[in-house]
Amino acid sequence: MNELLAPVEMSEADRLTIAAGTPGLTLMENAGAAVAEATVALAPGQRVTVVAGPGNNGGDGFVAARLLAERGYSVKVILVGEASRLKGDARAAFDRWRGPVEAAAPEALAACDVIVDALFGAGLDRPVEGLPRAMIEAINARGVPVVAVDLPSGINGATGAVMGAAVKATRTVTFFRRKPGHLLLPGRLHCGPVAVVDIGIPASVLASVQPKTFANGPALWGLHFPLPRIEGHKYSRGHVVVVSGGLSTTGAARLAARGALRAGAGLVTMASPREALAINAAGSLAVMVRPVDGALELAEFLTDHRRNAVVLGPGGGVGAAMRDQVLTALGSEAAVVLDADALTSFAGEPEPLFAAIRARSAAVVLTPHEGEFSRLFKLLYKDLKVKSKLEAARMAAAASGAVVLFKGPDTVVAAPDGRASVSDNAPPYLATAGSGDVLAGMIAGLLAQGQEFGMTGFEAASAAAWLHGEAAAAFGPGLIAEDLPEALPGVYRTLFAQVAPPPP
Numbered sequence: 198m199n200e201l202l203a204p205v206e207m208s209e210a211d212r213l214t215i216a217a218g219t220p221g222l223t224l225m226e227n228a229g230a231a232v233a234e235a236t237v238a239l240a241p242g243q244r245v246t247v248v249a250g251p252g253n254n255g256g257d258g259f260v261a262a263r264l265l266a267e268r269g270y271s272v273k274v275i276l277v278g279e280a281s282r283l284k285g286d287a288r289a290a291f292d293r294w295r296g297p298v299e300a301a302a303p304e305a306l307a308a309c310d311v312i313v314d315a316l317f318g319a320g321l322d323r324p325v326e327g328l329p330r331a332m333i334e335a336i337n338a339r340g341v342p343v344v345a346v347d348l349p350s351g352i353n354g355a356t357g358a359v360m361g362a363a364v365k366a367t368r369t370v371t372f373f374r375r376k377p378g379h380l381l382l383p384g385r386l387h388c389g390p391v392a393v394v395d396i397g398i399p400a401s402v403l404a405s406v407q408p409k410t411f412a413n414g415p416a417l418w419g420l421h422f423p424l425p426r427i428e429g430h431k432y433s434r435g436h437v438v439v440v441s442g443g444l445s446t447t448g449a450a451r452l453a454a455r456g457a458l459r460a461g462a463g464l465v466t467m468a469s470p471r472e473a474l475a476i477n478a479a480g481s482l483a484v485m486v487r488p489v490d491g492a493l494e495l496a497e498f499l500t501d502h503r504r505n506a507v508v509l510g511p512g513g514g515v516g517a518a519m520r521d522q523v524l525t526a527l528g529s530e531a532a533v534v535l536d537a538d539a540l541t542s543f544a545g546e547p548e549p550l551f552a553a554i555r556a557r558s559a560a561v562v563l564t565p566h567e568g569e570f571s572r573l574f575k576l577l578y579k580d581l582k583v584k585s586k587l588e589a590a591r592m593a594a595a596a597s598g599a600v601v602l603f604k605g606p607d608t609v610v611a612a613p614d615g616r617a618s619v620s621d622n623a624p625p626y627l628a629t630a631g632s633g634d635v636l637a638g639m640i641a642g643l644l645a646q647g648q649e650f651g652m653t654g655f656e657a658a659s660a661a662a663w664l665h666g667e668a669a670a671a672f673g674p675g676l677i678a679e680d681l682p683e684a685l686p687g688v689y690r691t692l693f694a695q696v697a698p699p700p701p
């Protein structure tokens with residue numbers, strides 16, 4: 198159930214189901230019934246207004262109207278569009294509705310206890326203007342609970358964008374699978390809780406639809422998670438190297454090192470400039486500290502292949518020295534996680550970075566936040582005019598050859614092969630200094646352990662983003678970056694119980 202279907206993929210799922218013998222009207226009846234149930238569950242009072250649009254989203258609304266009226270609710274339909282132009286299943290559903298239909302006007306919403314928003318769903322294909330926009334604004338101004346059919350009207354199902362104006366729903370009922378727009382911002386903030394209902398589309402259609410976008414969670418990567426094994430030892434659990442910045446900027450690397458260790462890496466070493474050795478050593482117990490200055494010494498340090506994952510960037514400084522270290526790390530056989538200054542050091546001239554990534558086979562994960570992303574992938578915004586965070590991350594992964602983790606409240610992880618995950622579990626407390634450093638370390642910690650479990654850069658980055666969100670939520674308000682690694686054991690306790698294979 199973790200697949201996310203863009204509107205075109207969803208209409209393909211509908212089409213395949215209908216071609217296999219289930220009438221479209223049956224799907225619409227099931228959809229409308231689920232909407233009616235959700236409306237009843239809100240216990241809204243007796244007066245229901247269904248705002249219906251010109252397509253099949255409106256059709257679902259007509260079905261819900263009929264079923265709610267049959268249950269004794271006082272229902273009226275406001276039609277945005279002309280009844281004479283309704284077609285197909287929506288026409289049939291409209292013809293079965295015998296109650297009042299009013300022409301659309303904002304004032305028509307005056308007397309109701311709950312609104313069913315059936316104006317636009319998957320078929321929204323342009324900015325909302327004029328009367329539909331006035332209706333959306335009137336719905337939001339009305340102040341009664343709103344049940345959105347499929348998507349809050351005005352939200353783009355593929356991108357989560359507000360197309361001019363969008364309904365703020367109390368809850369949303371969608372069909373078969375969620376859509377990216379339910380998770381991506383700002384769409385997610387318009388949905389309320391999203392119920393996913395079965396309307397008779399069989400999961401087998403997914404074999405043809407071949408979705409490549411997933412809600413992030415254990416269902417996506419649990420099978421590949423490096424669970425600790427009784428016969429394992431610290432050397433079989435990987436060795437992460439975190440490259441530290443100079444004397445005044447060691448904290449970020451220490452946070453990353455702690456993240457890597459708590460994520461389960463067997464060994465973690467900070468590769469520290471000599472000037473910062475003492476402070477790094479004083480700040481670390483289980484984390485080891487070794488003197489490593491500059492790219493040449495780093496190259497030498499990474500010739501030991503047991504050091505199988507490297508983090509570069511947190512507190513590392515921007516400039517030529519960092520670029521050299523990054524290209525050196527990419528020349529090794531270790532998995533590489535590049536964050537913060539490692540990314541900014543290539544802003545404006547990313548080609549040498551991308552070339553080095555494409556020339557290697559071991560995993561590379563880039564973890565930009567929005568500012569770092571737009572600096573590194575300027576071209577996407579300038580020349581290609583990408584419309585969504587999901588599309589941007591995918592294009593960045595394809596352009597760079599790396600797994601790209603595009604941070605934010607709706608973190609997207611995209612792989613060069615087109616797969617992408619979207620996270621919706623990050624609490625607002627995660628927006629705090631240093632939390633990204635911990636995340637970079639956690640990714641490396643999973644990569645270091647994960648090879649024999651088949652945990653690729655995509656799975657490791659997705660898993661780390663999810664764990665990071667869970668750890669923050671488990672700690673709760675007042676979180677600072679130092680708390681994240683310490684909250685991880687509790688998250689692991691629950692996760693391991695969920696994904697561990699049952700004892701033989």
Ligand SMILES: NC(=O)C1=CN([C@@H]2O[C@H](COP(=O)(O)OP(=O)(O)OC[C@H]3O[C@@H](n4cnc5c(N)ncnc54)[C@H](O)[C@@H]3O)[C@@H](O)[C@H]2O)[C@@H](O)CC1
Pocket residue numbers: 208211221224225228250251252253254255256257316317318319320321322323324325326329346347348372396
């Ligand atoms: N067989 C199916 O395809 C099923 C579809 N279902 C429902 O059908 C919906 C999709 O139906 P449709 O593809 O007909 O699309 P919609 O009903 O979402 O909207 C399409 C209609 O809105 C118009 N429109 C789009 N953007 C507009 C804008 N900005 N301003 C004014 N008019 C605009 C289009 O011209 C078209 O008339 C789903 O969201 C779901 O609710 C469900 O009934 C399940 C079965």
Ligand SMILES: [K+]
Pocket residue numbers: 254314315316317318345346347348349350
């Ligand atoms: K809707």
